[in-house]
Amino acid sequence: MEVTLFLFVHRQTKLLLFIIWLQIAVIIAILPTAELMATGTNNTIDQDALLAIKSLIKDNPQGVTSSWNDSLHFCQWQGVTCSTRHRRVSGLNLSSSGLEGSLSPWIGNMSFLRYIMLQNNSFNGEIPTQLGRLSRLQELLLANNSFDSNIPSSLSNCSNLQFLHLGGNKLVGRIPNEFGSLKMLKLFVIHRNILTGGIPSFIGNFTLLETFSLGGCHLGGIIPDVFHRLKNLKRLALPENELVGTIPASVYNLSMLESLFLDDNQLHGTLDTNLFLLQPRLQEISLPDNQFTGSLDASIFNSTELRTLDVSRNNLSGKLVIHSPNICQFVEMSLGFNNFGSMEGDDMSFIDTLSNCSLLEKLDVGDNSLRGNLPKSLEYRSRKLYFLSFASNSISGNLPSSIGNLSGLTTLSLSDNQFIGTIPESIGRLQNLVKLELKGNSFTGNIPGTIGNLSSLIELHMGMNTINGTIPSSLGDCKKLLGLTVEQNQLSGSIPRNIFELSSLSVILDLGGNHLSGDLPDFGNGLKNLNELILADNQLSGELPSSIGSCISLQKLDIGGNFFHGSLPSSMGSLRALQNLDVSCNNFTGQIPGFLETLSLDNLNLSFNDLRAYSKGINKLSLAVILAITLAVVLFCAAMVSFVFFYCLKRKDKHAHDTSNSISATHMTKVSYKKLYNATQGFSVNNVIGKGSFASVYRGDLGLDGGIVAVKVLNLQHRGGSKSFISECKALCNARHRNLVKVITCCSSCDFEGKEFKALVYEFMPNGSLDKWLHWNDRKENMQKELLPLGLLQRVCIALDVAYAIDYLHNHNGGTIVHCDLKPSNILLDEDMVAHVGDFGLSKILQSEPVNTYDSSSIGVRGTIGYAPPEYGIGGKVSRSGDIYSYGILLLEMVTCKRPTDPMFKEALNLHKYASKAMGDHLLEICDPIILRNDCSDPAQFTKNKGEETVSMRKEACLRLMLELGVACSMELPQYRIDIRSVIKELHLIKDVMLDTSTC
Incomplete structure (x- = not known):
């Protein structure tokens, strides 16, 4: 019985094993087919998703998705990576491809995706919530696009996410609390968005985090004390967030930290004295524009790793005690605008201890309270040092001759100290020097003739010293000088002729308050670009040369307190830009010249001469x-x-048939409705070149009578259309300037149906509006015309053209015309890209304007939203400063390529605030990338790194000046805006700097 049972069980076991083996064999046999079927299905899903992504891309200038078609398997499409086993899409890389459009939610169907790289494009709209389906996703890089939604909380489902970069978009709202579950994150960057809600405390959960950046989001609040678990954090960047409070203790315990950026907040308190004992790997500390107090502990300078230390513009104090290590990696040390110093008189000894810092490029300790002498060891400083400032301290003693060994210097600022002795001849060895400031000291002796060797010099300021001797003629060899000031010294002798031949001088030449004598050299055309000429309080004599009339850009002329005689030359009537004229305390004779009536002078001083009152003989x-x-x-x-x-x-007769009235009978011909109708092919829509609220502009051909013109037809059915016509006629009837659109004629008549018809005929501008050139990537029709984007120099020239036009309208037209609608679409460009201001439909002529009158008025809002000044919105009177505001916004738009109506500007953020926040170290982040595309063509030029871009230092300086100018013009309160003449002077400076260097 037992044997039988055993045999039965044995047979059953063998049968079971056979069945199992048979099932395995069948599975093995059909597995390739099943996998093939599955792959085929999933292939369809991935392919459909990719084609859906392609369908929402509106602009593809580099053609990266042109291969996305049936001619290739989708795994071979450009930017697509597939896994080798399943042939499923595992990666999508379309970064820096110039793509524009929205991101399809179908991207969430590619479930095998491990990385998505779409940074540096122009994707807009929402970030699809369907991305939360991608459980395998490890990298999501959407930086530098235009996504403008809330950050989807569904991304928290991507539990394997390691790299999340959403910076440089227009995202709004809070950072979702659900993100606290993303514990695999190594990089978390959402900087430069428009977020609220403060810095989230859940970041303490990211124990693997290496980079955390939320800069430029204006989050507000405090820095949460939750960093004690982030043992791997290397980079912490929270600048421009309006943060308050102190740096929490947990930040100081980040032993792996290499970079700390807390710029431009409202943080206060002292810095931990054990900073480098706890954080020995720190390479960058950037804390400017806060409210930190106390001293800098010597341990900060003992680091063998630290490269950048920037604590400028705080309230730090105390003696600078630096015990430099044997190995010093310092590249930048910016300590300016604090209260460093002591009463001990040896504050400068820290210079000796920097002798090992051979990599140092920038040392700024200006605007402090330092005392003592500059040590001779200065000569051992880094040959890479390009910026050195000790300005506005109490430094005394001689300037050591070893200063001439700093051959890399481009800026040397020693102004407003207590230096004595002579200026060393060795200063002539600083061949790369661009700016030299020695004013406000007690230097004696002669101006060294070797300064003429400084062929790159742009600014030279030596005023308010006790320098004697003569002005060396070698200064005439500094062919790039824009500004030269040696006022209030003891210089004698005559003025060298070649100084007056420096055509580069455009900002200022100030030789006042010396003992200069003799006649003035002939002006020639050397100073035709100069804005200010000050020769007051010298012993100059002779007659004023008639060639002074060649200084057509002169805004200020001060020759008071000399021995000039004779009459004021009539050629001075050519100085149409002149605002301030002082010829007092001389020996001028004759009648007060009548040409003074034609100049728009703000200040005139003719006192203490022998001039007779102007008379016409009556x-x-x-x-x-x-x-x-x-x-x-x-x-x-x-x-x-x-x-x-x-x-x-x-x-006013509205039914006068076919009458055409010229604005100026001497310059304009008559034109009828019929002729305009024929010239524009019946006002065809194909000829429309512009359209606004009050008018449409057509391209017309008047044939032999006038060629190609622009015909602006007023929309008289629109309220204000007729008034716009009258305003434009009044504004332009006597206005003549190369930077205003030229009016050929006008027509006030009736059309073929007897309806009232009004039109203005302008000179045709073949290159269209500035708006088209700035935002060429927004318009497909421009791509068809292959328009080249504007470079920085072109933008500066256009800005200067517009400034000239405003100056003419405000100050040189026999009255004051306020344009009231300055914006890029009203700036037109001729065939040479010279800018012309047009569209005076909202302009207002002020008979006798009190320039800064801002009381309420019933005029209503004039101008365009975003460009109109804030005071107009609350009933403020039209004024010249209103145009200045609009011009400032125009400048900022030219630099950033962002319209003031961009969706990113919401609530308290506007273009002015956006730009002013970036004037520190974030300039290049907000500039139009087109400007930065062409770098320095000369590798010998000095450059410095900004993120992944290397930009010419001079080009960056030009950009910064232009941005600052735009911010200064667009201040909220009118009384704080600068005047247009100062704008022109600054733009000339920028332009001349760029013309002298290939980097701009």
Whole structure:
């Protein structure tokens, strides 16, 4: 029985094993087919998803998705990576491809995706919530696009996510609390968005985190004390967030930290004295523009790793004690605008201890309270040092001759100290020097002739010293000088002729307050670009050369307190830009010249001369003749008033048929409705080149009578259309300037149906509006025309053209015309890319404007939203400063390529605040990338790194000046805005710097 049972069990076991083996064999046999079927299905899913992504891309300038078609398997499509086993999409890399459009939610169907790299494009709209389906996703890089939604909380489902970069978008709202579950994160970057809610405390959960950056989001609040678990954190960047409070203790315990950026917040308190004992790997500390107090512990300078230390613009104090290590890696040390120093008189000894810092490029300790002498060891400083500032301290003693060994210097600022002795001849060895500031000291002796060797010098300031001797003629060899000031010294002798031949001088030449003598050299054309010429309080004599009339850019001329004689030359009537004229305390004779009436002077001082009152000779005539002339003048004026009155009545006849009225009879020809109708092919939509609220502009061909023109037809059905026509006629009837759009004629008549018709005919501008050139990537039709984007120099020239036009309208037109609608679409470019201001439909002529009058008015809002000044929105009166505001916004748009109506500007953020926040170390982050595309063509030029980009230092300086100018013009309160003449002076400086270097 037992044997039988055993045999039965044995047979059953063998049968079971056979069945199992058979099932395995079948599975093995059909496995390739099943996998093939599955792959085929999933292939369809991935392919469909990729094609859906392609379908929402509106612009593809590099053609990266042109291979996405049936001619290739999708795993071979550009930017697509597939896994080798399943042939599923595992990676998508379309970074820096110029793509524009929205991101399809179908991307969430590619479930095998491990990385998505779409950074540096122009994707907009929402970040798809479907990304949360991608459980395998490890990298999501969407930086530098235009996504403008909330950050989807569904991303928290991507539990394997290690790298999340959403920076440089227009994201809004809070950082989702659900992100606290993303515990695999190594990189978490959401900087430069428009977020709220403070810095989230859940970041303490990211124990693997290496990079954490939330800069430029204006989050507000405090820095949470939750960093004690982030043992791997290397980079912590929280600048420009309006943070308050102190640096929490847990930040100081990040032993792996290499970079700490807390710039431009409102943090206070002292810095931990054990900073480098706890954080020995720190390479960058950037804390400027805060409210830190206390001293800098010597341990900060003992690091063998630290490269950048920037604590400028705080309230730090105390003696700088530096015990430099044997190995010093310092590249930048910026300690300016604090209260460093002591009363001990040896504050400068720290210079000796920097002798090992052979990599040092920038040392700025200006605007402190340092005392003592500059040590001779200065000569051992780094040959890479390009910026050195000790300005505005109490440093005394001689300037050591070893200063000449710092051959890499481009900026040397020693102004407003207590230096004595002579300026060493060795300073002439600083061949790369661009800016030299020695003013406000007690230097004696002669100006060293070797300064003429500084061929790159742009600014030289040596005023307010006790320098004697003569002005060396070698200064005339500094062919790039924009500004030269040696005022209030003891210089004697005559002014070298070649100084007056420096055509580069455009900002200022100030030789006042010396003992200079002799006649003035002939001006020639050397100073035709100069803005300020100050020769006051010297012993100059002779007659004023008539060639002074060649200084057509001169805004200030001060020659008071000399021995000039003779009459004021009539050529001075050519100085149309002149605002301030002081010829007092001389020996000028003759009549006060009549040309002074034609100049728009703000200040005029003719006192203490022998000038006679200006007279037209009437006082010599008899009483009868005077009465007869007076009566004739009165009758003539009455006749003219009557003529103008009846002429205006005639123009109000709305049904006068086919009459065309020229704005200026001497310059314009008559044109009829019929001729304009034919010229524009019946006002065809194909000829429309512009359209606004009050008018449409057509391209027209007047044939032999006038060629190609622009015809602006007023929309008289729109409220304000007729008023716009009248405003434009009044504004332009006597205006003549190369940077204003030229009016050829106008037509006020009736169309073929008897309806009222009004039009203005302008000179045609073949290159269209500035708006088209700035935002060429927004318009597909521009791509078809292959427009090249504007470079920085072109933008500066255009800005200067517009500034000239504003200056003319405000100050040189016999009255004040306020444009009221300055914006890129109203700036037109001719065939040479010279800018012309147009569209005066909202302009206002001020008869006698009190320039800064801001009381309420019933004029309503003038201008365009974003460009109109804030005071107009609350009923403020039209003023010149309103145009300045609009011009400032225009400048900022030219630098950033962002319109003031961009969706990113919401609530308290506007273009002005956006730009002003970036004027520190974030300039290049907000600039139009097109400007930065072409780098320095000369590898010998000095450059410095900004993230992944290397930009010419001079080009960066030009950008910074232009941005600062835009911010200064667009201040919220009118009284703080700068005037247009200062704008022109600054733009000339920028332009000349760029013309002298290939980097711009």
